[in-house]
Amino acid sequence: MSRIFPRNLTARAAYQVPGNPPGTRPESGVANCYPGLEYDHRNLDRRFFPGLVIEYVSQEDAADPSAARQGGRVVDTDTADVALTDPPPGFEATATALAMAVSGMTLSDDNPVFLLRIEQDGREIALEDDLGVPLDGLVVWRLVRSLRPGPVTVVIGSRGSGDDVKPPVVLTGWRRRYTDPATGVIDLTFQPGELSQSLCSPWMHDFRDCACTYWASNHPDIVFAEAAPGSTPLPSGQPDDPAAALTRVDWLRDRPEWALTAEAAPRQQDNAQYQMSHYQINETWEDLAIVLEGREIGGVYFARSASADQAEPFPDGEALLAEITRLAGLEHAVMLMYLYAMFSVVDSNEAAAVPGAPSSLAGDAAAARHILLEVAVGEMQHLRWVNQLLWALSRHLGREYQPVVAPPSLVLPAVPPAHAGTPVTLASLDLPTLATFVEIERPSAYIDGQYARVTSTLRDPSYPPMLHQLASNIAQDGENHFLEFRDLQRVLGFYEGTPFLRAIRPGDPAAADVAAALGLYRRILDLLAEGYHFDDPQQQTALGQARTTMLELQSAAETLAAAGVGIPFLAPWQPPAPG
């Protein structure tokens, strides 16, 4: 439980309420300006002129378009308009005259009244084209939007000629401010529901049919299903069951017909057939799950732990720099462990050749290789981010940046830290090794536990905010690595023995082919160290060469592994064995 409660207005504004991030708030909406999902922008301009309510009638989509119907039609007068009864300073006399003028007006459907002209700052805006054809409502709306708050004169009246057409009326008023300049509160004239009255209702219809997925930052579309009752959540609130944690489902799924955990297809239209129908949406939209932090919440919501930000910060930038340098070595070391393990897993040809192996072996081995490579690449990415941290932090501290790529750490820190660490060893992917990997990536343990003090330190506003975000990204990545490895445990635990493994052992660093592979590895490190000088665009060349060399190394490693040889990545960093 948080021990800090915001009391005054600034504290309340600064307080980050547990739950969804700020990007999910209505004010962060990226919806269309109309009809939109939050509110319909046109509805603000319905009341741009105090006392009048104007609809912007478009004939663009009309079955039987008629220019006579289009334009800014005055659909109502509002003598109770707050702007008239309590006008802004300076407009008191104008408001009195305007209220009298408006109260004497009558509107009828037979003889509709339209905006004919607008004038502001001595400039007149005609609302018809050169031939005298009234402009379409959407064009009129855009012109009204161009008005500035302040004095405005409008001319309204019926169109056409004839005995029953009254002469146009000139009204002097002002363009309303839609929000209070001091408080930001929407003008009180707008009635509850008025700004959203022309939206899809409920908005899930729009979501179901649009299928463009770009506004999902504040409206759920593809989500994680609710954690099963009784499961133990990870610090982030994810279930610790990898299947539940990692499977995304369609929020609008038609529940009875589609299992809760069925994975959503990547394309929205592929999911549509499994979604609720329009009728179902109308009937049961209130039953759709609340989504917090990307996950459906059915029962009690437990806020994401802030433990990462409560770790003890480092006393100064130098100590922080030293820790980040140490973390670079750790990222490097675990990456080597994962890579070594990956090459110890059979490829699909070898899997097919394993005598008596179940038919699932090829697929499972491929999954294992995929997961190990993905996590190893994740660690490589971290190494780069760590260097970005070091670069930005060095600049912040006014120090020269030196890339930190090697050496890898040779010891895994113990948890809790009071104990001695364990030596880093390269091993095939047997189940004990996999268990070690799970422990390495377990939240609040080896890796993200190490980052907790870093993120806590970088929370201080004296550091550039980007650094905190970067460090948090690294730390949070660990949780997904943990879940991936847990998933792999589930898959591989099914087998008796280790039919998914090649028999490999670390090669002799002096052997020509092993030495060549180690040479590639060292070359990659040199290229990265050169490429991480972020200031110099030329260094991109080095990074490109590093990537090419990684592919060479991958190919060399596969060849060696097929011959039962693992690359002894740690050899260059270890003291020569005695004798």
Add this chain to the structure above:
Amino acid sequence: MSANCAGCSRSGPTAPVTLTLTPRSRQGTAPPWFHVVNTPTLPLVLLVEGTAVVDVDHAFAELLRAGDPAASAELRALRPRTSAELASLGPLPQPRAISLTVAQACNLSCDYCYADEGRFHAPPRLMSRDVAFAAVDDLLATASPGDSVTVGFIGGEPFLNREVLHATVDYASRRASVCGVAVGFSVTTNATVLDAGDVELLRSHRFAVTASLDGGADVHDRHRRTRAGGGSWDDAIGRLQPLLESPGRAKVSARATVTRDDLDVAGRVAALIAAGFDDVGVSPVRSGPDARLALRDDDWDDYTEAMAAAADEDLRRARRERTPRLRFANLAAALREIHRGTCRPLPCGSAYGYVSVDVDGRYATCHRTVGDDRFKLGSVGALDEAARRSFLDERLVDRQEPCRSCWARYLCGGGCHAEVADVGRAGCDYIRGWLEHCLRMYAVVERELPELLATPTVEVVG
């Protein structure tokens, strides 16, 4: 805080004291960034940058006091603004409020007056209509439609120049209306020359009327005397009565100047409320022609207690009312600013959004510095922007000592420029003590009487 400026005790310049300017260094000791205050309920923590107020449990408060790094880290995560935003000025706004020193003359001779009994160390003079109108033109020239501006009248006694005052109100109203600008007015008066026409003028415009009254009749007449030596209370109250009974569009308040011979703040406030005022502020004399009247170093503890007692009494009074409201303006302003999280690198709007004009049309940083060359800012038609910027730039609170090491710096802003220049910073412990008291009261009011904080107010500078 700005409430300290309310009414600005009138005391005159003495030997100038040089400002202590300390450029902020990155290497120096970090200034305090939070302050813990015990309250009748939970401990309250003020986060200095951003003036965020949170409450915490007792154990957490102890950890913070003991310097526990994890507790500070948890608190630090809340910091809503950074010092970088407060450490520099940014673009200066054009002044939106001016005060016209329409009369550098006064019919009273109060013995604590900062303005040399209203004459500002020169022969008595009145502002001409031309100067007043030109100053209004200057103000409106930079205003955009929809803006609000304030024209204030100050003296001396401004109603000694009744004709120009009335004409300027009329002129400013007409000109503002043409420009689509909302204009409000303010006047600080001793009320002893108000006539029926003046009262009508005040009623019919958006006027913030500040009457300089020190307390009940006896207290008031002790220092606020006519040139003939008589008291001025009866005259002032008699002439204000019609306005108090029927204020029209005017908002009438009283400002009392507290001298060291009588620190009974609550008594002064109560007497002025009894006289019919709903808004009563006080301000202590820090410097002046008669040194016996200015508060001294050993008075500030007593003054702090007196202010706290007056504040407590005001809240008790509010609790008894069907529609509670605060009448002690210093308290109301402090609570409002704490609630809003006012966070200012300067003490007031002086030279920033507000400037003063003397009878000759010269700009000064505020009404207290009129005629003082140290505070001149050019003249009407030619506001000296460079002088404004350098004046403010070197007075940012983070560039002053002892301010930059004080937890109250962004609520206080560093103290009245005029007083600091004359007598240095005195009574800082009082400011801190008073703010702590207000923070304690805030903890109670925010829970029990939040309607006292929600009242929308129109603030008029001057």
